[in-house]
Amino acid sequence: MTAEAPFDLDAAGARAKAASRVLATSSSAAKDDFLRLAGEMLEERAEELVAANEVDLERAAAEGVSGAGLDRLRLDAQRVASMAGGLREVAALADPVGRVVEGWVRPNRLRVTRVRVPLGVIGIVYENRPNVTSDAAGLCIKSGNAVMLRGSSSAISSNMAITGVLRQALAKAGLPTDGVTLVEDTSREVAIRFMKMRGVIDCLIPRGGPSLIASILENATVPYVIDGDGNCHVYVDEHADLDMAVTIVINAKTQRTSVCNAAESLVVHQAVAAEFLPRIAQALDGVQLVGDERSRRLVDRIAPATEEDFATEFLDMKMSVAVVDSLDAAIDHVQRYSSGHSEAIVTRDLAAAGRFTREVDAAAVLVNASTRFVDGGELGLGAEIGISTQKLHARGPMGLEALTTVKFVVEGDGQIRS
Numbered sequence: 001m002t003a004e005a006p007f008d009l010d011a012a013g014a015r016a017k018a019a020s021r022v023l024a025t026s027s028s029a030a031k032d033d034f035l036r037l038a039g040e041m042l043e044e045r046a047e048e049l050v051a052a053n054e055v056d057l058e059r060a061a062a063e064g065v066s067g068a069g070l071d072r073l074r075l076d077a078q079r080v081a082s083m084a085g086g087l088r089e090v091a092a093l094a095d096p097v098g099r100v101v102e103g104w105v106r107p108n109r110l111r112v113t114r115v116r117v118p119l120g121v122i123g124i125v126y127e128n129r130p131n132v133t134s135d136a137a138g139l140c141i142k143s144g145n146a147v148m149l150r151g152s153s154s155a156i157s158s159n160m161a162i163t164g165v166l167r168q169a170l171a172k173a174g175l176p177t178d179g180v181t182l183v184e185d186t187s188r189e190v191a192i193r194f195m196k197m198r199g200v201i202d203c204l205i206p207r208g209g210p211s212l213i214a215s216i217l218e219n220a221t222v223p224y225v226i227d228g229d230g231n232c233h234v235y236v237d238e239h240a241d242l243d244m245a246v247t248i249v250i251n252a253k254t255q256r257t258s259v260c261n262a263a264e265s266l267v268v269h270q271a272v273a274a275e276f277l278p279r280i281a282q283a284l285d286g287v288q289l290v291g292d293e294r295s296r297r298l299v300d301r302i303a304p305a306t307e308e309d310f311a312t313e314f315l316d317m318k319m320s321v322a323v324v325d326s327l328d329a330a331i332d333h334v335q336r337y338s339s340g341h342s343e344a345i346v347t348r349d350l351a352a353a354g355r356f357t358r359e360v361d362a363a364a365v366l367v368n369a370s371t372r373f374v375d376g377g378e379l380g381l382g383a384e385i386g387i388s389t390q391k392l393h394a395r396g397p398m399g400l401e402a403l404t405t406v407k408f409v410v411e412g413d414g415q416i417r418s
Helices: 009-024 028-044 046-062 067-073 077-092 131-142 153-172 188-194 210-219 242-254 270-283 293-298 327-337 350-359
Strands: 100-105 111-118 121-126 146-150 180-182 203-207 232-236 263-269 288-291 318-324 342-346 364-367 404-411
Touching (some): 009 111, 009 121, 009 146, 028 046, 028 131, 046 067, 067 153, 121 131, 121 188, 203 210, 232 242, 242 270, 270 293, 270 318, 288 293, 318 327, 342 350
Parallel strands (some): 121 146, 263 318, 288 318
């Protein structure tokens, strides 16, 4: 976008729609060629991408962006390599397009099949994280969709550099370059227009905080899948292996604090709280702990928690703590404050684990494992396009299959309806 040639959203949408029709019938080989080429080219041009990212980081720091925000924005050689590796992993996955989900023959000899087909044009609205540019493009192209990417102004230099590489890789693979389109105008006005592109965008996926989600709910007139926030809990049951619980909580909270599957809330059964809480408080050195009255009686450094604290996705070195009397109370606490993302129980009691997995309403429920595993790559889906916290169309980590729908194909030999 230049002063002489401002970004034309409608024209870009028309080109993306045309590209989606080509991609819907492109071969798996061509799509995989693109993914491998894109991975190679990202690595070859890593220095260029990191340099573009430095422009974004310097601007963000000058604007007072927090440490967690800078971490989400940052690209380095390792993260570029991870982006490239994610594209290669997607190339190795089976192509969902054309897969027969089920089929049957009617008494009148009509043959009915349900076949997976692309959605069309996927719109992604996301904040800060430039790796989403690569991850989303790879998954959309592999599943036969075109993608329109509307990143935040904070990452515009990084996103333009990455998109430039991806479009060159599409051309080298013989695929339409408009299969990947970056919305270069990051103004709020254009963002709202983007959310209303009926007839162009077939599915809109937001990846960001509460303000972005609120904007989608208020303004979008196209179908959307909510990639919500992650107020994720770890519940340490009365029958927990406490050594295991310490390891899981440390990993879930501190391995990477700025992501949606990091744990934000710790719930502990009163039977083990006196032993466990002092241990975990010491192990979580550097993490600000806020908690209820019962937890504060056991650990001096736990500060009082507000109602808002228990419901907040901190995305930082902060965690809420609550002590409960029973599994019932733990489930009630989780259900009250959960954002529906990922919830974990640590226990050796199969019955308790079974109740927790059945009764906790979340996109993912874990038993004796860190919430950090709720990730497309970790669950074998390849790079994910988001983690849906709603219940229609897709829920949980959204991989290739979540970017397709089904078409009924009905074959006959002259049948007519009487």
